[in-house]
Amino acid sequence: MPDWLVHVVVDDLPLNIILKDVDGRFLYVNHETCELIGQSAEQILGKTDFDLFPRDLAQNYRDDDHQVMRQGQPMTQVEPNLAGKVDRSVLVRKSPVLDPDGKLFGVIAAFSDVTAHEVAQADFEQEKFLFHTLLDHLPDFIYFKDRDSR
Numbered sequence: 001m002p003d004w005l006v007h008v009v010v011d012d013l014p015l016n017i018i019l020k021d022v023d024g025r026f027l028y029v030n031h032e033t034c035e036l037i038g039q040s041a042e043q044i045l046g047k048t049d050f051d052l053f054p055r056d057l058a059q060n061y062r063d064d065d066h067q068v069m070r071q072g073q074p075m076t077q078v079e080p081n082l083a084g085k086v087d088r089s090v091l092v093r094k095s096p097v098l099d100p101d102g103k104l105f106g107v108i109a110a111f112s113d114v115t116a117h118e119v120a121q122a123d124f125e126q127e128k129f130l131f132h133t134l135l136d137h138l139p140d141f142i143y144f145k146d147r148d149s150r
Contacts, residue, residue, distance in 0.1 A: 014112070016090075019097065021106040022069065024048040024062055065107045068094045072104075078114060088115040 010017055011030045019028035029037075029044050037044060037052060049058035060079075068075050074095040080087065092111040099105045135142060 016109075016111045018109045019106060020048075020065065020109075022104055024050075024065060027106065064092075064094055068107050069096050069104055072096050088113050090114060 016033040017030040049061040
């Protein structure tokens with residue numbers, strides 16, 4: 001597959017994709033990431049998290065990158081993303097990237113917004129709590145049957 005086609009495919013994914021070198025410099029960002037950060041790829045490439053995000057957030061991102069590179073293992077977690085105009089939760093997967101000789105090259109990160117899922121989960125848990133509280137405190141007996149009256 002031609003390199004240009006790989007770029008077209010990756011750029012069109014509904015995920016944020018970032019590639020950083022071992023020093024934390026951005027080497028690649030896809031279209032979704034540019035939209036999230038609010039800058040073009042040309043404005044982002046060559047910069048580090050410290051150039052783009054508040055210091056404490058950038059330090060968290062950098063610490064995670066170092067952990068992934070040090071351990072040589074992927075990391076997946078849900079974390080807050082406070083860098084944009086809206087607070088959101090993102091599912092992040094970071095993995096070490098090795099060059100063809102097996103030498104550490106950097107980190108690739110793929111993340112997506114899971115805020116709606118997190119909100120729906122919290123709403124569900126609240127409704128479940130209210131339902132169980134109601135059932136536990138009703139003065140009448142309540143039971144459930146299946147289709148066969150069991």
